Amino acid sequence: MLGSIESIGGVPPIVADLTVHLECVKALLRVEHAAAMSFTERLARILSASWVRHLHFDFDDDALNCLSDPMDPVQGEESVPTLLHATHLLLTRGLPAHGTLTSLTLRGLDMDSLPHPVQAQAGFVELPNMTPPAWPATLHHFELDLGCVAATLLSPILPSLSRHATALASLSLGTMDLRTTAPAIIASLSPSLRVFRLHTTPCPGSFASIHALVGALVQNCLHLHTLELAFGYAPHHADAELQAFARDTVPLLCGLRELWSVAMRCSVLHAYEACRAVLNALASAVPDLRTLDLAGHAMLDAGAVDALEPVLKRTRLKRLDVRWTKMDEAVRETLVKMKPGLQVLVEPV
16 A cells, blocks of 8 residues: 555645554554564655645554454564554654644554553553654644553653644543643643643542643633543542532633633533532633533433533523433423523434
8 A cells, every 4th residue: 555655656735634544553563563663664754745734543443452362363562562653653753744734633542441461561661762743833733542551651742732833723632641641731731722622531639630730721721712621430539529629620710711612521420419519610610601511421310400500590501412411301491491592412312
């Protein structure tokens, strides 16, 4: 495939949107490190010489299944480092060099379900101390959603975003472990950001990290209009942490004067009192709120009316996303009566 592209002089300039489906991941896992890196370098040269504006790396998660198959000849402990090195090389040498790139997306490489020995080996990978990606000043959107293991290892590239991608308007980060990545994420925030999305893994101290992160957003990203925070429940989350989140962190959002869209996909809010406390604080902090995404909250059943009352009465809410919840039609109708014109999104039956 690469030979065919090289034979025509590279990616044609007319190609503006390019998705690289790395279904060859399994092939990379089956060859020696040197051969895999040689292939990756060829691909990086082709991409660097292109005029692409939208570049998407879609890693084939299914190929990773071979790492957990005892009947497969691929040795996960040896192959995972190769895969991570290849990913890093594509980022540092494979971005279009003509100043055309406006959006960059990396998805896949979810190693979190692999056997523990394979994950442990990945955790000890040392990526080469190379110069961070040459982020173009034209980059408007960057999404890094590679699973916790890969995202953690690649997080050191994030701080350079705020220094070089000066036009970055949207930053989406998926499945981050804030215990190790919070400083890099905070350093990546720039005044140009309008949209920020963060999905985290549940871990001890996550609420303290989120508090610091929200504080950094308020300090550095005054034009932010869309914020999405998604973090899951873990047994170590105590009621005191949730109340502190509602009392200390959510009120900080009042410093984001242009904020009007908030998504809080937090399964910790399955606790009714915690959910009401957070929504009450949100109504006070963001009176101009127009879009609220609470998709997936199990507590949004008959108690939803009471929990959502502060938001309905004290904000300019126009759109409420409650898909994948327990909310029934009667509750939805009650909400619309309380807030005429409110659009309530529910999953299709």
